[in-house]
Amino acid sequence: MATPAPPPISPPGSAPRRGGIELPTIREVPLTAPLAWLAAGWRDLWRCGWLSLVHGLALAAFGALLLALARDRFWLLAGAFSGFLVVAPVLATSLYALSRALEQGEPVGVATIFKTWTRWQHSRYAVRGGYWSMVRFGLLLSLAGTGWVLTSAALVTLLAPAPVNTPQDFLQHVVLARSGYLFELWLTLGGLMAAPLFASSVVSMPLLLDRRVDVLQAVLTSWQTVLTNPLPMALWAALIMGLTLLGMATALVGLIVVMPWLGHASWHAYRALVDASRLTERLPPVEVA
Template sequence: MQASPVTDTRAPAAALHPCRLRWNQPWQWLALGVRDVLRAPAIALFYGLCFWAMALMMAWVFRASPEYAMAMASGCLLVGPFMAMGLYEVSRQLELGGAPRFSESLTCWERNLSGMGMLVMVLLVLEMLWARAAMVVFAVFFDTGMPTTATLMQTLLRWENWEFLAVYAAVGGVFAALVFASTVVALPAMLDRGTDALTACITSMRVVCLNLPVMALWGLLIAALVILSMGWGGVFLLIVGPVLGCASWHAYRDSVAGDAAAPAGEEGT
Protein backbone atom coordinates (compact mmCIF):
# COMPACT_ATOMS: atom_id res chain seq x y z
CA MET A 1 0.00 0.00 0.00
CA GLN A 2 1.44 3.33 -1.04
CA ALA A 3 1.93 5.88 1.73
CA SER A 4 -0.01 9.10 1.58
CA PRO A 5 2.00 12.12 0.43
CA VAL A 6 3.41 14.41 3.06
CA THR A 7 2.61 18.07 2.68
CA ASP A 8 5.56 20.44 2.86
CA THR A 9 4.70 22.96 5.56
CA ARG A 10 8.03 24.72 5.86
CA ALA A 11 7.67 28.31 6.96
CA PRO A 12 9.76 31.25 5.74
CA ALA A 13 13.20 31.53 7.26
CA ALA A 14 12.30 34.83 8.90
CA ALA A 15 9.50 33.23 10.95
CA LEU A 16 11.71 31.98 13.78
CA HIS A 17 10.78 33.01 17.32
CA PRO A 18 12.37 31.26 20.33
CA CYS A 19 9.82 30.03 22.87
CA ARG A 20 10.07 29.71 26.61
CA LEU A 21 10.26 26.11 27.81
CA ARG A 22 9.16 24.33 30.97
CA TRP A 23 11.25 22.02 33.14
CA ASN A 24 9.16 18.94 32.34
CA GLN A 25 9.41 19.27 28.55
CA PRO A 26 12.73 17.40 28.07
CA TRP A 27 11.09 14.33 29.58
CA GLN A 28 8.13 14.78 27.23
CA TRP A 29 10.52 14.96 24.27
CA LEU A 30 12.04 11.63 25.28
CA ALA A 31 8.58 10.05 25.57
CA LEU A 32 7.64 11.36 22.12
CA GLY A 33 10.93 10.06 20.75
CA VAL A 34 10.14 6.58 22.05
CA ARG A 35 6.68 6.80 20.47
CA ASP A 36 8.11 7.75 17.07
CA VAL A 37 10.69 4.97 17.17
CA LEU A 38 7.97 2.42 17.91
CA ARG A 39 5.94 3.76 14.97
CA ALA A 40 8.87 3.42 12.54
CA PRO A 41 11.01 0.60 13.99
CA ALA A 42 12.72 -0.50 10.77
CA ILE A 43 14.00 2.98 9.89
CA ALA A 44 14.99 3.57 13.50
CA LEU A 45 16.98 0.33 13.51
CA PHE A 46 19.00 1.43 10.47
CA TYR A 47 20.01 4.69 12.15
CA GLY A 48 20.63 2.85 15.42
CA LEU A 49 23.10 0.63 13.59
CA CYS A 50 24.84 3.74 12.26
CA PHE A 51 25.19 5.18 15.77
CA TRP A 52 26.46 1.83 17.03
CA ALA A 53 29.08 1.75 14.27
CA MET A 54 30.27 5.19 15.38
CA ALA A 55 30.60 3.90 18.96
CA LEU A 56 32.61 0.88 17.82
CA MET A 57 34.92 3.10 15.80
CA MET A 58 35.45 5.42 18.77
CA ALA A 59 36.22 2.43 21.01
CA TRP A 60 38.80 1.22 18.50
CA VAL A 61 40.49 4.62 18.44
CA PHE A 62 40.44 4.70 22.25
CA ARG A 63 42.25 1.36 22.39
CA ALA A 64 44.73 2.10 19.61
CA SER A 65 45.57 5.77 20.26
CA PRO A 66 44.10 7.22 23.47
CA GLU A 67 45.47 10.67 22.69
CA TYR A 68 43.07 10.91 19.74
CA ALA A 69 40.00 9.90 21.76
CA MET A 70 38.85 13.49 22.32
CA ALA A 71 39.29 14.31 18.64
CA MET A 72 37.26 11.24 17.67
CA ALA A 73 34.58 12.10 20.23
CA SER A 74 34.34 15.62 18.85
CA GLY A 75 34.01 14.26 15.33
CA CYS A 76 31.16 11.96 16.41
CA LEU A 77 29.51 14.86 18.21
CA LEU A 78 29.57 16.85 14.97
CA VAL A 79 28.54 13.99 12.68
CA GLY A 80 25.79 12.73 14.98
CA PRO A 81 23.33 15.61 14.45
CA PHE A 82 23.65 15.32 10.67
CA MET A 83 23.07 11.57 10.88
CA ALA A 84 20.00 12.29 13.01
CA MET A 85 18.48 14.36 10.22
CA GLY A 86 16.89 11.22 8.82
CA LEU A 87 15.21 10.71 12.19
CA TYR A 88 14.03 14.34 12.18
CA GLU A 89 12.38 13.61 8.86
CA VAL A 90 10.73 10.50 10.29
CA SER A 91 9.22 12.50 13.16
CA ARG A 92 8.25 15.29 10.79
CA GLN A 93 6.36 12.90 8.53
CA LEU A 94 4.64 11.25 11.49
CA GLU A 95 3.64 14.66 12.82
CA LEU A 96 2.04 15.50 9.47
CA GLY A 97 0.08 12.24 9.52
CA GLY A 98 2.07 10.50 6.80
CA ALA A 99 3.91 7.20 6.77
CA PRO A 100 7.70 7.65 7.10
CA ARG A 101 9.68 6.65 4.02
CA PHE A 102 13.22 5.38 4.35
CA SER A 103 14.29 6.90 1.03
CA GLU A 104 13.11 10.35 2.09
CA SER A 105 14.92 10.07 5.41
CA LEU A 106 18.16 9.47 3.49
CA THR A 107 17.74 12.41 1.09
CA CYS A 108 15.89 14.98 3.22
CA TRP A 109 19.01 17.15 3.45
CA GLU A 110 18.74 17.88 -0.29
CA ARG A 111 15.87 20.29 0.37
CA ASN A 112 18.34 22.81 1.80
CA LEU A 113 21.60 21.72 0.23
CA SER A 114 23.34 25.12 0.25
CA GLY A 115 22.50 25.79 3.89
CA MET A 116 23.58 22.33 4.96
CA GLY A 117 26.85 22.70 3.07
CA MET A 118 27.63 25.97 4.81
CA LEU A 119 26.89 24.51 8.24
CA VAL A 120 29.04 21.46 7.49
CA MET A 121 31.97 23.72 6.62
CA VAL A 122 31.60 25.70 9.84
CA LEU A 123 31.35 22.58 11.97
CA LEU A 124 34.32 20.96 10.24
CA VAL A 125 36.45 23.98 11.09
CA LEU A 126 35.20 23.76 14.67
CA GLU A 127 36.02 20.05 14.78
CA MET A 128 39.58 20.68 13.57
CA LEU A 129 40.05 23.36 16.22
CA TRP A 130 38.69 20.99 18.85
CA ALA A 131 41.02 18.19 17.75
CA ARG A 132 44.01 20.54 17.75
CA ALA A 133 43.09 21.86 21.19
CA ALA A 134 42.91 18.30 22.53
CA MET A 135 46.37 17.51 21.19
CA VAL A 136 47.78 20.72 22.67
CA VAL A 137 46.29 19.86 26.08
CA PHE A 138 47.96 16.44 25.92
CA ALA A 139 51.29 17.94 24.90
CA VAL A 140 51.31 20.68 27.54
CA PHE A 141 49.65 19.11 30.58
CA PHE A 142 50.17 15.35 30.28
CA ASP A 143 53.75 14.80 31.41
CA THR A 144 53.69 11.27 32.84
CA GLY A 145 54.07 9.40 29.56
CA MET A 146 51.40 8.28 27.13
CA PRO A 147 49.35 5.54 28.85
CA THR A 148 48.44 2.23 27.32
CA THR A 149 44.85 1.05 27.22
CA ALA A 150 45.43 -1.24 30.20
CA THR A 151 46.87 1.52 32.40
CA LEU A 152 44.87 4.47 31.08
CA MET A 153 42.55 5.01 34.06
CA GLN A 154 45.29 4.40 36.62
CA THR A 155 47.54 6.91 34.87
CA LEU A 156 44.88 9.57 34.41
CA LEU A 157 43.75 9.35 38.04
CA ARG A 158 47.21 9.94 39.43
CA TRP A 159 47.37 13.09 41.52
CA GLU A 160 50.02 14.76 39.35
CA ASN A 161 47.61 14.66 36.38
CA TRP A 162 44.83 16.69 38.02
CA GLU A 163 45.71 19.77 35.96
CA PHE A 164 45.51 17.76 32.75
CA LEU A 165 42.09 16.33 33.69
CA ALA A 166 40.74 19.74 34.62
CA VAL A 167 41.96 21.46 31.46
CA TYR A 168 40.98 18.53 29.23
CA ALA A 169 37.45 18.52 30.65
CA ALA A 170 37.18 22.31 30.43
CA VAL A 171 38.31 22.46 26.81
CA GLY A 172 36.04 19.61 25.81
CA GLY A 173 33.14 21.16 27.72
CA VAL A 174 33.53 24.51 25.98
CA PHE A 175 33.56 23.00 22.50
CA ALA A 176 30.72 20.61 23.32
CA ALA A 177 28.60 23.45 24.70
CA LEU A 178 29.31 25.57 21.63
CA VAL A 179 28.32 22.78 19.24
CA PHE A 180 25.21 22.00 21.27
CA ALA A 181 24.08 25.62 21.50
CA SER A 182 24.57 26.29 17.80
CA THR A 183 22.95 23.09 16.50
CA VAL A 184 20.32 21.99 19.04
CA VAL A 185 17.49 23.40 16.91
CA ALA A 186 19.45 24.61 13.88
CA LEU A 187 19.38 21.42 11.81
CA PRO A 188 15.68 20.68 12.40
CA ALA A 189 14.87 24.31 11.51
CA MET A 190 16.88 24.07 8.29
CA LEU A 191 15.12 20.83 7.41
CA ASP A 192 11.63 22.03 8.33
CA ARG A 193 11.68 25.67 7.21
CA GLY A 194 14.46 25.93 4.66
CA THR A 195 16.31 28.32 6.97
CA ASP A 196 19.82 29.43 6.07
CA ALA A 197 22.70 28.26 8.26
CA LEU A 198 23.40 31.62 9.91
CA THR A 199 19.77 32.28 10.85
CA ALA A 200 19.36 28.72 12.13
CA CYS A 201 22.48 28.86 14.31
CA ILE A 202 21.59 32.28 15.73
CA THR A 203 18.07 31.08 16.48
CA SER A 204 19.48 27.97 18.16
CA MET A 205 21.71 30.10 20.39
CA ARG A 206 18.80 32.40 21.22
CA VAL A 207 16.75 29.38 22.27
CA VAL A 208 19.56 28.21 24.56
CA CYS A 209 20.11 31.65 26.07
CA LEU A 210 16.38 32.15 26.69
CA ASN A 211 16.00 28.71 28.27
CA LEU A 212 19.46 28.08 29.70
CA PRO A 213 18.43 25.86 32.66
CA VAL A 214 16.02 23.75 30.60
CA MET A 215 18.42 23.38 27.66
CA ALA A 216 21.25 22.56 30.07
CA LEU A 217 19.05 19.78 31.47
CA TRP A 218 18.34 18.58 27.93
CA GLY A 219 22.05 18.56 27.10
CA LEU A 220 22.86 16.67 30.30
CA LEU A 221 20.13 14.12 29.56
CA ILE A 222 21.56 13.55 26.08
CA ALA A 223 25.11 13.21 27.42
CA ALA A 224 24.04 10.89 30.25
CA LEU A 225 22.02 8.61 27.98
CA VAL A 226 24.82 8.40 25.43
CA ILE A 227 27.44 7.66 28.10
CA LEU A 228 25.25 5.01 29.75
CA SER A 229 24.51 3.41 26.39
CA MET A 230 28.24 3.01 25.67
CA GLY A 231 28.34 -0.04 27.94
CA TRP A 232 28.36 -3.54 26.42
CA GLY A 233 30.14 -2.29 23.32
CA GLY A 234 27.69 0.54 22.73
CA VAL A 235 24.90 -1.84 21.73
CA PHE A 236 22.31 0.22 23.59
CA LEU A 237 22.85 2.98 21.03
CA LEU A 238 20.69 0.87 18.75
CA ILE A 239 17.77 2.21 20.81
CA VAL A 240 19.09 5.33 22.49
CA GLY A 241 20.39 6.93 19.28
CA PRO A 242 17.08 6.84 17.38
CA VAL A 243 15.10 7.90 20.46
CA LEU A 244 17.32 10.94 20.98
CA GLY A 245 17.14 11.80 17.27
CA CYS A 246 13.34 11.77 17.23
CA ALA A 247 13.19 13.52 20.61
CA SER A 248 15.38 16.31 19.24
CA TRP A 249 12.78 17.00 16.57
CA HIS A 250 10.14 17.53 19.26
CA ALA A 251 12.58 19.72 21.21
CA TYR A 252 12.84 21.93 18.12
CA ARG A 253 9.07 22.03 17.63
CA ASP A 254 8.54 23.25 21.19
CA SER A 255 11.48 25.66 21.10
CA VAL A 256 10.77 27.58 17.88
CA ALA A 257 7.45 29.17 16.93
CA GLY A 258 6.26 30.36 13.53
CA ASP A 259 4.82 33.55 12.12
CA ALA A 260 1.90 33.74 14.48
CA ALA A 261 4.01 33.46 17.61
CA ALA A 262 4.90 36.36 19.83
CA PRO A 263 8.55 37.35 20.28
CA ALA A 264 10.54 35.32 22.74
CA GLY A 265 10.06 37.65 25.65
CA GLU A 266 6.29 37.39 25.35
CA GLU A 267 6.01 33.62 25.19
CA GLY A 268 4.09 32.05 28.00
CA THR A 269 5.64 29.78 30.55
Protein backbone atom coordinates in the same frame (compact mmCIF):
# COMPACT_ATOMS: atom_id res chain seq x y z
CA MET B 1 23.73 64.45 23.53
CA ALA B 2 20.61 63.17 21.85
CA THR B 3 19.05 60.03 23.27
CA PRO B 4 19.33 57.08 20.83
CA ALA B 5 16.05 56.10 19.28
CA PRO B 6 14.65 52.75 20.48
CA PRO B 7 14.73 49.84 18.02
CA PRO B 8 11.66 49.55 15.84
CA ILE B 9 8.90 47.33 17.12
CA SER B 10 7.79 44.60 14.78
CA PRO B 11 4.14 45.01 13.79
CA PRO B 12 1.64 42.39 14.99
CA GLY B 13 1.88 39.18 13.04
CA SER B 14 5.45 39.75 11.88
CA ALA B 15 8.42 37.61 12.86
CA PRO B 16 10.93 39.06 15.37
CA ARG B 17 14.18 40.42 13.97
CA ARG B 18 17.76 40.57 15.24
CA GLY B 19 19.97 42.98 13.33
CA GLY B 20 17.51 42.96 10.45
CA ILE B 21 17.47 39.13 10.30
CA GLU B 22 14.05 37.54 10.51
CA LEU B 23 13.83 34.96 13.31
CA PRO B 24 11.00 32.67 14.40
CA THR B 25 9.27 33.12 17.74
CA ILE B 26 10.81 31.22 20.67
CA ARG B 27 8.49 29.65 23.23
CA GLU B 28 9.25 29.36 26.93
CA VAL B 29 8.96 25.79 28.20
CA PRO B 30 8.90 24.33 31.74
CA LEU B 31 11.98 22.75 33.27
CA THR B 32 10.60 19.24 32.80
CA ALA B 33 9.94 19.71 29.07
CA PRO B 34 13.00 17.62 28.02
CA LEU B 35 11.37 14.58 29.63
CA ALA B 36 8.34 15.05 27.36
CA TRP B 37 10.67 15.30 24.35
CA LEU B 38 12.28 12.01 25.31
CA ALA B 39 8.85 10.38 25.66
CA ALA B 40 7.77 11.63 22.23
CA GLY B 41 11.09 10.55 20.72
CA TRP B 42 10.67 7.08 22.22
CA ARG B 43 7.27 6.74 20.56
CA ASP B 44 8.68 7.83 17.19
CA LEU B 45 11.58 5.40 17.55
CA TRP B 46 9.30 2.40 17.76
CA ARG B 47 6.82 3.70 15.20
CA CYS B 48 9.67 3.88 12.70
CA GLY B 49 11.15 0.59 13.87
CA TRP B 50 14.15 -0.66 11.93
CA LEU B 51 14.35 2.57 9.92
CA SER B 52 15.43 4.32 13.11
CA LEU B 53 17.45 1.50 14.61
CA VAL B 54 19.60 1.15 11.50
CA HIS B 55 20.91 4.66 12.19
CA GLY B 56 21.95 3.59 15.68
CA LEU B 57 23.48 0.41 14.31
CA ALA B 58 25.53 2.39 11.79
CA LEU B 59 26.78 4.78 14.49
CA ALA B 60 27.64 1.91 16.83
CA ALA B 61 29.52 0.20 14.00
CA PHE B 62 31.42 3.43 13.35
CA GLY B 63 32.30 3.61 17.03
CA ALA B 64 33.55 0.02 16.91
CA LEU B 65 35.71 0.94 13.91
CA LEU B 66 37.18 3.85 15.87
CA LEU B 67 37.97 1.47 18.73
CA ALA B 68 39.71 -0.90 16.36
CA LEU B 69 41.76 1.83 14.67
CA ALA B 70 42.71 3.65 17.88
CA ARG B 71 42.95 0.62 20.14
CA ASP B 72 46.42 1.55 21.40
CA ARG B 73 46.02 5.32 21.00
CA PHE B 74 43.42 6.25 23.61
CA TRP B 75 44.63 9.86 23.51
CA LEU B 76 43.04 9.99 20.06
CA LEU B 77 39.99 7.94 20.97
CA ALA B 78 38.97 10.21 23.85
CA GLY B 79 38.82 13.20 21.54
CA ALA B 80 37.13 11.28 18.74
CA PHE B 81 34.25 10.05 20.88
CA SER B 82 33.66 13.44 22.51
CA GLY B 83 33.96 15.13 19.11
CA PHE B 84 31.29 12.77 17.83
CA LEU B 85 28.74 14.66 19.95
CA VAL B 86 29.55 17.83 18.00
CA VAL B 87 28.50 16.40 14.63
CA ALA B 88 25.61 14.30 16.00
CA PRO B 89 22.94 16.90 14.98
CA VAL B 90 24.00 16.48 11.36
CA LEU B 91 24.07 12.69 11.49
CA ALA B 92 20.51 12.71 12.88
CA THR B 93 19.08 14.71 9.95
CA SER B 94 17.09 11.83 8.48
CA LEU B 95 15.71 11.02 11.95
CA TYR B 96 14.29 14.54 12.07
CA ALA B 97 12.78 13.93 8.64
CA LEU B 98 11.15 10.69 9.83
CA SER B 99 9.62 12.43 12.86
CA ARG B 100 8.43 15.30 10.66
CA ALA B 101 6.75 12.84 8.30
CA LEU B 102 5.03 11.08 11.21
CA GLU B 103 3.85 14.45 12.55
CA GLN B 104 2.36 15.37 9.18
CA GLY B 105 0.70 11.98 8.71
CA GLU B 106 2.93 11.05 5.78
CA PRO B 107 4.21 7.52 5.14
CA VAL B 108 7.77 6.84 6.30
CA GLY B 109 10.16 4.54 4.52
CA VAL B 110 13.56 4.25 2.91
CA ALA B 111 12.52 6.92 0.39
CA THR B 112 12.14 9.44 3.23
CA ILE B 113 15.73 8.87 4.29
CA PHE B 114 17.08 8.80 0.74
CA LYS B 115 15.42 12.08 -0.23
CA THR B 116 16.63 13.78 2.94
CA TRP B 117 20.26 13.10 2.10
CA THR B 118 20.08 13.74 -1.66
CA ARG B 119 17.84 16.79 -2.15
CA TRP B 120 20.78 19.18 -1.81
CA GLN B 121 22.11 17.84 -5.11
CA HIS B 122 19.10 19.39 -6.88
CA SER B 123 19.64 22.80 -5.25
CA ARG B 124 21.54 25.79 -6.54
CA TYR B 125 24.50 26.62 -4.33
CA ALA B 126 23.87 30.37 -4.19
CA VAL B 127 20.13 30.27 -3.36
CA ARG B 128 19.57 31.83 0.06
CA GLY B 129 17.98 29.34 2.41
CA GLY B 130 18.34 26.44 -0.05
CA TYR B 131 19.36 22.92 0.85
CA TRP B 132 23.01 23.96 0.62
CA SER B 133 22.50 25.76 3.94
CA MET B 134 22.27 22.34 5.57
CA VAL B 135 25.47 21.23 3.85
CA ARG B 136 27.30 24.37 4.99
CA PHE B 137 26.18 23.92 8.57
CA GLY B 138 27.23 20.28 8.52
CA LEU B 139 30.68 21.24 7.26
CA LEU B 140 31.05 23.85 9.99
CA LEU B 141 30.20 21.32 12.70
CA SER B 142 32.57 18.79 11.14
CA LEU B 143 35.38 21.32 11.23
CA ALA B 144 34.60 22.11 14.87
CA GLY B 145 34.60 18.40 15.75
CA THR B 146 37.91 17.86 13.97
CA GLY B 147 39.38 20.87 15.78
CA TRP B 148 38.44 19.39 19.15
CA VAL B 149 39.86 15.96 18.26
CA LEU B 150 43.20 17.56 17.37
CA THR B 151 43.16 19.80 20.45
CA SER B 152 42.34 16.89 22.75
CA ALA B 153 45.04 14.70 21.21
CA ALA B 154 47.64 17.46 21.52
CA LEU B 155 46.80 18.13 25.18
CA VAL B 156 46.99 14.50 26.21
CA THR B 157 50.13 13.60 24.26
CA LEU B 158 52.10 16.73 25.16
CA LEU B 159 51.08 17.24 28.81
CA ALA B 160 50.47 13.72 30.14
CA PRO B 161 53.35 12.56 32.40
CA ALA B 162 53.46 9.18 30.62
CA PRO B 163 52.24 7.74 27.32
CA VAL B 164 48.46 7.28 27.17
CA ASN B 165 47.68 4.24 25.05
CA THR B 166 44.83 2.52 26.90
CA PRO B 167 41.77 3.56 28.92
CA GLN B 168 43.68 2.53 32.04
CA ASP B 169 46.51 4.89 31.08
CA PHE B 170 44.04 7.73 30.57
CA LEU B 171 42.48 7.07 33.99
CA GLN B 172 45.86 6.83 35.73
CA HIS B 173 47.88 9.56 34.02
CA VAL B 174 45.13 12.07 33.16
CA VAL B 175 42.07 11.64 35.38
CA LEU B 176 43.83 10.54 38.59
CA ALA B 177 47.21 12.21 38.04
CA ARG B 178 48.67 13.38 41.37
CA SER B 179 50.44 16.38 39.86
CA GLY B 180 49.33 18.94 37.35
CA TYR B 181 45.87 19.84 36.17
CA LEU B 182 45.68 18.11 32.81
CA PHE B 183 42.27 16.57 33.34
CA GLU B 184 40.83 19.84 34.60
CA LEU B 185 42.32 21.65 31.61
CA TRP B 186 40.98 18.97 29.23
CA LEU B 187 37.48 19.28 30.71
CA THR B 188 37.60 23.09 30.73
CA LEU B 189 38.62 23.39 27.10
CA GLY B 190 36.06 20.76 26.12
CA GLY B 191 33.35 22.66 27.98
CA LEU B 192 34.38 26.00 26.48
CA MET B 193 33.99 24.47 23.04
CA ALA B 194 30.91 22.36 23.76
CA ALA B 195 28.77 25.11 25.34
CA PRO B 196 28.72 27.54 22.37
CA LEU B 197 28.44 24.67 19.90
CA PHE B 198 25.44 23.27 21.77
CA ALA B 199 23.88 26.73 21.84
CA SER B 200 24.52 27.11 18.11
CA SER B 201 23.18 23.73 17.06
CA VAL B 202 20.48 22.61 19.49
CA VAL B 203 17.63 23.49 17.09
CA SER B 204 19.57 24.59 14.01
CA MET B 205 19.50 21.44 11.91
CA PRO B 206 15.79 20.68 12.49
CA LEU B 207 15.01 24.32 11.61
CA LEU B 208 17.15 24.13 8.45
CA LEU B 209 15.32 20.95 7.47
CA ASP B 210 11.88 22.39 8.18
CA ARG B 211 12.10 25.98 6.89
CA ARG B 212 13.87 27.97 4.16
CA VAL B 213 16.40 29.74 6.36
CA ASP B 214 20.13 30.26 6.05
CA VAL B 215 22.82 29.19 8.49
CA LEU B 216 22.98 32.54 10.30
CA GLN B 217 19.22 32.56 10.90
CA ALA B 218 19.36 29.00 12.24
CA VAL B 219 22.29 29.68 14.58
CA LEU B 220 20.80 32.92 15.93
CA THR B 221 17.51 31.10 16.53
CA SER B 222 19.34 28.36 18.39
CA TRP B 223 21.12 30.87 20.62
CA GLN B 224 17.87 32.71 21.29
CA THR B 225 16.29 29.39 22.28
CA VAL B 226 19.00 28.71 24.86
CA LEU B 227 18.89 32.26 26.24
CA THR B 228 15.10 32.10 26.57
CA ASN B 229 15.11 28.69 28.28
CA PRO B 230 18.46 28.35 30.11
CA LEU B 231 17.41 25.78 32.73
CA PRO B 232 15.43 23.44 30.44
CA MET B 233 18.25 23.56 27.89
CA ALA B 234 20.85 22.81 30.57
CA LEU B 235 18.80 19.77 31.58
CA TRP B 236 18.46 18.76 27.92
CA ALA B 237 22.24 18.98 27.44
CA ALA B 238 22.80 16.87 30.57
CA LEU B 239 20.31 14.24 29.41
CA ILE B 240 21.97 14.04 25.98
CA MET B 241 25.40 13.65 27.57
CA GLY B 242 24.22 11.13 30.15
CA LEU B 243 22.35 8.90 27.71
CA THR B 244 25.22 9.01 25.22
CA LEU B 245 27.74 8.02 27.90
CA LEU B 246 25.39 5.22 28.95
CA GLY B 247 25.28 3.98 25.37
CA MET B 248 29.07 4.05 25.15
CA ALA B 249 29.47 2.31 28.49
CA THR B 250 27.53 -0.72 27.22
CA ALA B 251 30.30 -1.56 24.74
CA LEU B 252 28.52 0.76 22.25
CA VAL B 253 25.53 -1.61 22.00
CA GLY B 254 23.31 0.88 23.79
CA LEU B 255 23.99 3.46 21.08
CA ILE B 256 21.84 1.40 18.70
CA VAL B 257 18.80 2.62 20.65
CA VAL B 258 20.10 5.77 22.33
CA MET B 259 21.19 7.68 19.23
CA PRO B 260 17.97 7.36 17.18
CA TRP B 261 15.98 8.00 20.37
CA LEU B 262 17.81 11.29 20.93
CA GLY B 263 17.48 12.18 17.25
CA HIS B 264 13.71 11.83 17.29
CA ALA B 265 13.50 13.62 20.65
CA SER B 266 15.52 16.52 19.23
CA TRP B 267 12.87 17.04 16.57
CA HIS B 268 10.22 17.31 19.26
CA ALA B 269 12.46 19.71 21.20
CA TYR B 270 12.60 21.94 18.13
CA ARG B 271 8.82 21.80 17.63
CA ALA B 272 8.16 22.65 21.27
CA LEU B 273 10.67 25.50 21.43
CA VAL B 274 10.38 27.20 18.03
CA ASP B 275 7.28 28.65 16.38
CA ALA B 276 8.48 28.79 12.78
CA SER B 277 5.03 29.14 11.23
CA ARG B 278 5.84 32.62 9.85
CA LEU B 279 8.86 31.35 7.95
CA THR B 280 8.59 29.74 4.51
CA GLU B 281 8.26 25.98 4.70
CA ARG B 282 10.98 23.97 3.01
CA LEU B 283 9.28 21.95 0.29
CA PRO B 284 10.97 19.27 -1.82
CA PRO B 285 12.69 20.83 -4.84
CA VAL B 286 11.57 19.84 -8.29
CA GLU B 287 14.84 20.62 -10.06
CA VAL B 288 16.27 23.62 -8.23
CA ALA B 289 15.63 24.95 -4.72
